[in-house]
Amino acid sequence: MNILFINANLHGHINPTLGLVKKMTQRGNRVDYFCSEPFSEAITRMDAKWIGYSDGLDRFLKEYRPTDRHPFFMLMEYMLLYDEAVLPEILNILKKDRYDLIICDSYFGGACFIKQMTSIPVVSSHSSFAMSHTPVPPRMLVPGFHPQLDHCYEVLKRICESHQIEEPSLEQVFTSKTDLNVVYTTRSFNGDEGVGEPEYLFAGPSIDRLQESCDPDFSVIGERKMIYISLGSINTDFADFYQMCIAAFRDTDHYVFMSVGTKCDVSTFGEIPTNFHVKGFLPQLEILKRADVFITHAGFNSVSEALYFGVPMLALPQVNDQHMVAKRIVAMQLGTAESIGELSPETLRSKTEALLFDEKIKNNCIRMSREMRDSADLDRTAEALEKFADAGNGRA
Numbered sequence: 487m488n489i490l491f492i493n494a495n496l497h498g499h500i501n502p503t504l505g506l507v508k509k510m511t512q513r514g515n516r517v518d519y520f521c522s523e524p525f526s527e528a529i530t531r532m533d534a535k536w537i538g539y540s541d542g543l544d545r546f547l548k549e550y551r552p553t554d555r556h557p558f559f560m561l562m563e564y565m566l567l568y569d570e571a572v573l574p575e576i577l578n579i580l581k582k583d584r585y586d587l588i589i590c591d592s593y594f595g596g597a598c599f600i601k602q603m604t605s606i607p608v609v610s611s612h613s614s615f616a617m618s619h620t621p622v623p624p625r626m627l628v629p630g631f632h633p634q635l636d637h638c639y640e641v642l643k644r645i646c647e648s649h650q651i652e653e654p655s656l657e658q659v660f661t662s663k664t665d666l667n668v669v670y671t672t673r674s675f676n677g678d679e680g681v682g683e684p685e686y687l688f689a690g691p692s693i694d695r696l697q698e699s700c701d702p703d704f705s706v707i708g709e710r711k712m713i714y715i716s717l718g719s720i721n722t723d724f725a726d727f728y729q730m731c732i733a734a735f736r737d738t739d740h741y742v743f744m745s746v747g748t749k750c751d752v753s754t755f756g757e758i759p760t761n762f763h764v765k766g767f768l769p770q771l772e773i774l775k776r777a778d779v780f781i782t783h784a785g786f787n788s789v790s791e792a793l794y795f796g797v798p799m800l801a802l803p804q805v806n807d808q809h810m811v812a813k814r815i816v817a818m819q820l821g822t823a824e825s826i827g828e829l830s831p832e833t834l835r836s837k838t839e840a841l842l843f844d845e846k847i848k849n850n851c852i853r854m855s856r857e858m859r860d861s862a863d864l865d866r867t868a869e870a871l872e873k874f875a876d877a878g879n880g881r882a
Contacts, residue, residue: 487515487875490585491534491611492576494568494594495522495547497719498787499613502670503589505692508532509864510871520579522547537579546571554634558622561806562656563634566641569596569659573603573649580604587875592616592662601664602651607878609871610664614786614807615671618680620657621810627656666874671790672861675854677814687870690862691790693771702763704776707741710761711842714777714797715744716770718785721804722747724826729755731781732762733831734838743773779841781834784808784815784823793820794862796855798841798848802826819850 489510493500500521507529510517517534522544529536539547550567552560573596585606590597592612601608620627629639638656646653667686669676676688715731717724728746735742736759745768746752752764770788774780774795782788784801789811792799799821801812812823824837841847 487586487872488584489515489517489587489589489871489875490576490579490583491517491519491521491589492572492595492600493519493521493525493591493611495524495539496594498785499591499594500525500528501787502613502692502790503591503611504528504532505862505864506668506689506867507534509868513865513868513872515872518579518583518585520576540575543571543575552634553637554632556632556634557806558620558626559632559634559638562638562660563641565593565659566638566645568594569599570641570645570648572596573599573645576600577603580606586879587871589668589871590662590664592667595662597662597664598654598658599645599649599651603649607666607875608664609874610662610667612662612667612669612686615676615810615814616667616669616678616681616686617661618663618678620660666870668867668871671786672854672857674857675790675793675814675818677817687867688861689864689867690858690860691787691794692862692864693791693794702743702768702773707776710739710741711778712773712776713740713742713779713781713838714768714770714773715742715781716768716788717745717747717783717802717804718788719747719767721783723749725750725754727826727829728764730829730831730834732759734835735759735761738835740842743768743777745770779838780821781838784812786811789815790858793851793854794858796848796851798844798851800824800837800841802829818854819847820854821847821851 507517511533518537519529519534520537523538526536552563588600588606589609589611590600592610597608597610629636669686669688670691673688731744742762744764746766748766758764774792774797777797780792780797781800784803786807799815801815801821801823803809803812815821816823
């Protein structure tokens with residue numbers, strides 16, 4: 487079976503899919519994966535073929551500027567403009583080769599358009615929450631409500647007229663629901679009562695991905711509690727926050743691993759305490775296996791990995807779905823959430839130490855870890871995808 491995977495240029499959207507890609511190739515399928523060049527090594531490591539962006543699409547990703555700053559409309563604007571740029575490239579790929587199944591990222595794969603443009607079965611891949619509705623009320627989707635919303639409708643109309651397809655609603659574009667959908671978490675953590683089986687496969691988190699070439703010495707930790715701090719790989723320009731973390735845990739009986747990304751120079755932090763290990767990037771999965779608390783930006787992928795290993799979290803959401811993820815962490819008593827701008831070294835330390843000794847939250851995380859591991863059956867997911875493709879191609 488030949489499979490085309492369509493994705494974008496973000497760790498949080500590509501990393502969750504890698505375990506499934508590897509499983510599909512292990513089962514004898516050929517997988518071609520369309521995404522940006524920085525992920526080519528991760529893709530080929532899964533025995534899939536990487537297909538890169540054109541210069542035009544790369545240029546769009548670098549040059550896009552929102553017409554306004556409304557949180558939801560800005561996301562929709564980006565999704566639609568990305569779809570407008572990527573659809574001609576996908577159609578060109580489909581002309582060159584034959585595929586039995588197309589798997590589209592729910593945000594950056596154009597599933598609601600592609601399923602109208604081809605007879606090939608299409609699956610939506612949800613790297614964040616699968617949702618049955620938009621996070622804004624219907625009145626906010628009425629044309630004229632906001633200039634950025636009106637621009638979204640202009641782009642939507644342009645896409646559909648260009649490809650001569652029926653115009654979906656903005657809610658249909660956002661939810662990206664297809665006849666079969668893959669969600670990389672459990673149904674209980676996803677939480678939306680309108681999202682369920684058999685249309686949605688809850689595949690659990692994927693922890694089979696390329697790790698950073700860095701191997702910390704964990705023996706130095708001894709009997710100390712381990713705290714892991716990371717704000718992800720994109721919005722990491724938080725030098726003041728990292729300095730606050732150093733001040734908070736400098737003279738404590740804890741060991742701290744802190745990943746600061748590429749936008750901060752560690753050498754400007756001054757003397758690093760002996761109970762700290764600070765790098766631009768750290769092997770997150772190896773650290774989460776041992777961590778007692780995770781201070782996180784509440785990115786969906788990072789949170790899923792933490793829950794897989796049963797690690798309580800202090801969530802500090804910044805943008806997009808991170809606020810929804812943080813609310814879910816609190817609602818399920820898997821950790822706590824704070825505003826990064828309201829923290830001081832003292833409050834950061836007290837909030838973190840409270841989590842270190844909160845038995846209820848720890849037990850909830852252990853329970854969720856079991857649930858995540860039980861749901862992470864990639865053979866079951868791969869078999870369902872193969873059956874869906876066979877049925878869609880008249881081979882059932």
